[in-house]
Amino acid sequence: MEPQEDLVPTAIVEPPSALRWRTMLAVPFAAGLALAVHAFIAKREPSLETHSYRLLFIEVIAVSILLALLRRFSPGLRHWMANMWPIFTLAIVLVCVWDIITLGFRMLPLPYFPGPSAVLRSLINDRVLLLDSTWHSLVLLLSGYTLGVIGGLISGICIGWSSPIRYWGMPLLKVVGPIPATAWIPLAMVLSPSAIISSAALIALAVWFPVTMLTSSGISNTRASYLDVARTLGAGRAYLIFHVAIPAAVPNIFIGLFMGLGASFLTLVVAESVGVKSGLGWYVSWAQGWAEYGKVFAALIIMAAFFSTIMTVLFKIRDRALVWQKGVIKW
Amino acid sequence: MVAPAEIEASSLVLCDVRKSFPAPDNPLSRRQVLDGVSFSLGAGELISLIGPSGCGKSTLLRLVAGLDSADSGDLLIGTEPITVPNAERGLVFQDPNLFPWLTVRRNIQAGLVARGILHEKKNEVDDFMRLVGLEIFANVYPHHLSGGMAQRAALARALINHPKILLLDEPLGALDAFTRMRMQDEVLRLWEARRTTMLLVTHDIDEAIYMSDRIMIMTPRPGRIERTIPVELARPRQRDSGDFLRLRSDILKFLHFAGKS
Numbered sequence: 018m019e020p021q022e023d024l025v026p027t028a029i030v031e032p033p034s035a036l037r038w039r040t041m042l043a044v045p046f047a048a049g050l051a052l053a054v055h056a057f058i059a060k061r062e063p064s065l066e067t068h069s070y071r072l073l074f075i076e077v078i079a080v081s082i083l084l085a086l087l088r089r090f091s092p093g094l095r096h097w098m099a100n101m102w103p104i105f106t107l108a109i110v111l112v113c114v115w116d117i118i119t120l121g122f123r124m125l126p127l128p129y130f131p132g133p134s135a136v137l138r139s140l141i142n143d144r145v146l147l148l149d150s151t152w153h154s155l156v157l158l159l160s161g162y163t164l165g166v167i168g169g170l171i172s173g174i175c176i177g178w179s180s181p182i183r184y185w186g187m188p189l190l191k192v193v194g195p196i197p198a199t200a201w202i203p204l205a206m207v208l209s210p211s212a213i214i215s216s217a218a219l220i221a222l223a224v225w226f227p228v229t230m231l232t233s234s235g236i237s238n239t240r241a242s243y244l245d246v247a248r249t250l251g252a253g254r255a256y257l258i259f260h261v262a263i264p265a266a267v268p269n270i271f272i273g274l275f276m277g278l279g280a281s282f283l284t285l286v287v288a289e290s291v292g293v294k295s296g297l298g299w300y301v302s303w304a305q306g307w308a309e310y311g312k313v314f315a316a317l318i319i320m321a322a323f324f325s326t327i328m329t330v331l332f333k334i335r336d337r338a339l340v341w342q343k344g345v346i347k348w
Numbered sequence: 349m350v351a352p353a354e355i356e357a358s359s360l361v362l363c364d365v366r367k368s369f370p371a372p373d374n375p376l377s378r379r380q381v382l383d384g385v386s387f388s389l390g391a392g393e394l395i396s397l398i399g400p401s402g403c404g405k406s407t408l409l410r411l412v413a414g415l416d417s418a419d420s421g422d423l424l425i426g427t428e429p430i431t432v433p434n435a436e437r438g439l440v441f442q443d444p445n446l447f448p449w450l451t452v453r454r455n456i457q458a459g460l461v462a463r464g465i466l467h468e469k470k471n472e473v474d475d476f477m478r479l480v481g482l483e484i485f486a487n488v489y490p491h492h493l494s495g496g497m498a499q500r501a502a503l504a505r506a507l508i509n510h511p512k513i514l515l516l517d518e519p520l521g522a523l524d525a526f527t528r529m530r531m532q533d534e535v536l537r538l539w540e541a542r543r544t545t546m547l548l549v550t551h552d553i554d555e556a557i558y559m560s561d562r563i564m565i566m567t568p569r570p571g572r573i574e575r576t577i578p579v580e581l582a583r584p585r586q587r588d589s590g591d592f593l594r595l596r597s598d599i600l601k602f603l604h605f606a607g608k609s
Contacts, residue, residue, distance in 0.1 A: 250459035
């Protein structure tokens with residue numbers, strides 16, 4: 018009759034102490050290696066070009082040593098380091114390999130594949146424009162995504178709950194929904210005077226379809242016994258929809274939100290590179306036009322950080338909303 | 349049939365109730381599930397309905413709850429016909445069906461929220477959680493509860509509406525033998541404390557004898573109440589007393605015979 022213990026995932030296990038020291042030293046060691054390799058292969062380069070790259074790895078070494086000293090004071094930091102350090106080490110080693118392939122042996126054609134030091138330089142030199150582009154992308158993405166989610170939830174709930182709406186709405190959804198939002202670009206350019214507005218609408222369309230699909234299937238698959246119980250408790254239609262069907266559909270709705278987020282990234286980048294005159298997608302094609310591939314790679318790095326941050330935020334929101342499923346969901 | 353004078357305000361009367369469903373193998377023909385079921389239930393009574401699976405016990409309960417409607421016949425609460433589900437008739441299934449997205453407390457008060465009277469009756473929520481001994485689990489989500497605890501929460505959720513009749517559809521069927529016996533006492537305690545009329549569907553003969561005032565035996569194809577047996581044993585009942593065992597073997601013999609014919 019006792020409640021089951023709240024099992025916290027125990028993936029983060031403190032490794033034995035010998036291994037722990039090796040883990041701690043791996044990051045500064047890898048950074049030192051990258052620094053040494055770079056110093057050797059970049060002898061002929063002007064020192065200004067490689068200055069910030071060197072500085073970065075010196076900072077990495079300094080910070081990792083500092084953290085290794087500080088870790089005894091914070092168990093949270095210790096866990097984080099034990100968890101992340103192997104990944105960081107590998108990332109540094111990969112950057113070093115990239116350096117060797119490009120700058121060291123010149124195995125990849127220039128200017129398409131600059132070395133990491135050149136990319137870092139572009140990142141630093143163009144930081145104002147990159148930041149501005151990120152901001153524009155964020156505004157466009159969020160306005161389109163929010164619009165699409167609101168629309169998708171409303172249409173999904175209506176289609177999932179009411180059979181007449183399902184009868185008329187489902188065929189439309191099935192025919193129009195699968196068209197990639199980017200395929201509407203020619204039409205959107207004609208219809209809307211502003212590229213920003215039409216891009217936001219396209220992103221909304223891209224998000225709307227998966228959110229509608231998953232919401233309606235979640236609502237219509239609500240366990241009949243939950244609805245039966247609620248009705249015998251005296252529930253009216255509003256309670257059945259808002260307190261039973263929608264909460265029961267939330268796990269499904271989140272799958273739709275994630276699918277929609279992926280679609281919105283794609284649509285954002287395409288819309289920015291063909292119509293909108295700002296944002297990261299625009300920046301990439303602009304830099305490509307000038308054959309500044311260092312900037313292209315810099316923008317790709319920013320994009321990766323930007324999109325994965327948004328993804329992480331959505332994961333956090335999901336964990337919050339689905340706290341009642343703790344231990345049930347694994348995806 | 350029951351004379352009108354006998355009908356009390358909270359009694360349940362069924363008169364010649366019939367219900368059929370489309371046959372699963374042939375959609376053109378219909379399978380008669382209930383074929384003229386009549387009985388009445390006085391206020392405060394606890395009556396069991398037993399019978400082999402597939403004899404229409406759950407269908408009957410759904411009709412009484414108002415979740416389905418009968419093809420013909422009358423279902424009355426007092427003098428009011430049963431049409432739609434109503435908070436006056438609580439229903440507890442074999443699966444507790446607690447809403448997994450609500451904590452135990454919010455599950456128990458769901459009926460009050462659904463009827464928009466949570467504000468007036470807020471203090472009752474604690475009473476009902478105490479009644480089923482779940483007060484320390486108020487803020488726990490259902491997936492942390494054991495089967496017995498979840499079923500107690502489901503009982504409290506149904507009882508908080510002060511139903512005139514509580515319909516129990518094999519509520520203890522999924523529990524292990526020890527928990528089930530403890531829960532039988534628990535349900536009896538709630539019944540004695542609140543004198544709620546209860547209609548208990550079960551396939552456990554011992555449970556029916558241990559708990560009920562009367563036992564109705566249903567037979568399948570066509571679903572009909574073949575026999576009603578009063579249980580005139582003093583409470584609390586002993587599961588191993590001579591009368592208990594005699595009644596048990598009578599019922600078994602009857603079911604065995606009915607199953608063969």
